[in-house]
Amino acid sequence: MKKVDLADCPVCSKLEIDDEGAFLDDLKCSIKVYPKNELIIRQGDLCDALYLLTNGSVKTEMITENGNVLGIEIIKAPRPLAPAFVFSENNRLPVDVTALEEVEIMKIPKAEIMRLMTTNPDFMSSFMTHNANRTQFLINRLQLLSIKTIKGKVAHFLLEQVIDSKKSFSINRNQTELADFFGVARPSLARSLSEMVGDNIIAINKKEYTVLNSKGLRELLV
Amino acid sequence: MKKVDLADCPVCSKLEIDDEGAFLDDLKCSIKVYPKNELIIRQGDLCDALYLLTNGSVKTEMITENGNVLGIEIIKAPRPLAPAFVFSENNRLPVDVTALEEVEIMKIPKAEIMRLMTTNPDFMSSFMTHNANRTQFLINRLQLLSIKTIKGKVAHFLLEQVIDSKKSFSINRNQTELADFFGVARPSLARSLSEMVGDNIIAINKKEYTVLNSKGLRELLV
DNA sequence: TTCAGAGTGTAACAACTGTTACACTTTTAT
DNA sequence: ATAAAAGTGTAACAGTTGTTACACTCTGAA
Numbered sequence A, B: 001m002k003k004v005d006l007a008d009c010p011v012c013s014k015l016e017i018d019d020e021g022a023f024l025d026d027l028k029c030s031i032k033v034y035p036k037n038e039l040i041i042r043q044g045d046l047c048d049a050l051y052l053l054t055n056g057s058v059k060t061e062m063i064t065e066n067g068n069v070l071g072i073e074i075i076k077a078p079r080p081l082a083p084a085f086v087f088s089e090n091n092r093l094p095v096d097v098t099a100l101e102e103v104e105i106m107k108i109p110k111a112e113i114m115r116l117m118t119t120n121p122d123f124m125s126s127f128m129t130h131n132a133n134r135t136q137f138l139i140n141r142l143q144l145l146s147i148k149t150i151k152g153k154v155a156h157f158l159l160e161q162v163i164d165s166k167k168s169f170s171i172n173r174n175q176t177e178l179a180d181f182f183g184v185a186r187p188s189l190a191r192s193l194s195e196m197v198g199d200n201i202i203a204i205n206k207k208e209y210t211v212l213n214s215k216g217l218r219e220l221l222v
Numbered sequence C: 001t002t003c004a005g006a007g008t009g010t011a012a013c014a015a016c017t018g019t020t021a022c023a024c025t026t027t028t029a030t
Numbered sequence D: 001a002t003a004a005a006a007g008t009g010t011a012a013c014a015g016t017t018g019t020t021a022c023a024c025t026c027t028g029a030a
Helices: A020-027 A083-087 A110-119 A121-146 A150-161 A175-182 A186-198 A214-221 B020-027 B083-087 B110-119 B121-146 B150-161 B175-182 B186-198 B214-221
Strands: A030-034 A039-041 A049-055 A057-063 A069-076 A079-081 A096-099 A103-109 A168-170 A202-205 A208-211 B030-034 B039-041 B049-055 B057-063 B069-076 B079-081 B096-099 B103-109 B168-170 B202-205 B208-211
Touching (some): A057 B121, A069 B121, A083 A110, A121 B069, A121 B110, A150 A208, A175 A186, B069 B175, B121 B150, B150 B175, B150 B208, B186 B202
Antiparallel strands (some): A049 A103, A168 A208, B030 B103, B049 B079, B057 B069, B202 B208
16 A cells, blocks of 8 residues: 555645654544455444545445435545535435545544644635535536436536546446446446447547547537 | 524524624625525626525526526525535536525625634534535435436435424425426426326325325335 | 416327346456 | 456336427416
């Protein structure tokens, strides 16, 4: 497991940690390691601390009432997990968190977070910004789910990945996970994808996706 | 327009305002009144301040890329509007906000919010809690949208309204707005509703909904 | 009161998606 | 290297939803 620098963490970067060891001692936090595929957090668990993913990567997903799985996101260290819920009134986590590889998680008590927030305005500010970005992410997720056709969802998703006109990129989800992410059935997604390939709108090679006809893609949104 | 007490506001209640007039002067905020049906905030507008709904009620909705409307929520004063986005990196508001009646909105500059956050831990705490609750709301919205059948969505929604075994309640949305809320077409929703009424699972009288067979409702979730 | 507009019920049809099933390929673990 | 597991492509069919269209009811304003 490679060492991750806390300075890269969106909420911890402003902590100006001179001596990370001393800081961590001071913080009264605990660190725990989970093996690959372990269920780290269960939907409904109480959230009385901030979970900081310090090493590895995890996926979060919701189990809906009808038993279906809705993939939410894939998180890479260093980043906090569901930071907003430390402060919620019903502080139960709404998602399952599963280790995608061996991961290390730091648990910081709520009281410590409160202390950091009040004593360190920079920490507070970046914590707020991070939460705001998470909200934006959820809104975007909402928008994706509200698109009614599968091809529309795929188009929305792929167009989002096109950065600086780079038409090729790799998606770190297999087809089953992608179907969960879109909230659709796997064979239905496969059908839509293969039709889009047949229409020369996109090309797929394993997890490498290429946009061949972005005008055509955009038309699928309508 | 009836007077609303800021003490009822989820984020302002902890401000311990002795003299509201003096407090507001001090806060360097501005107040604006909008007539019924006015579009107060446009999707994509920059958000450089905290908008506080001090009187009246508004609805928020997203216009999706395919031109469809996705209803998000109905907000009654006093409550902040999209508080999270003041701190986001891309601080553009993702929703349209429309006045449902004559409303009064207080605009508090970001700098003032920062000042309140750092000087008033109680304010900060309730601000955080409120944001967390909003996140929970969005997650719930996500869950609703991920349900694949319309009857399932209706069941989820109605079962949520059953509080303390009260099987009757009124929904403050008409059928068109409800369809937008679920992200489905209006005639499709009407069909599903009328089938559920025909099966004696629910009864509808104008905006008054009654759950007749909650076991049957729950089965629609599966 | 009356009329215009908004909201609702419903139908027929097309389009899309889910389900189930199975063969095939790729990856992973031993 | 090999078997087991995971992932993918595809087909047929049923089921659900969207679209469009129109008649009807209700509401609020003049």
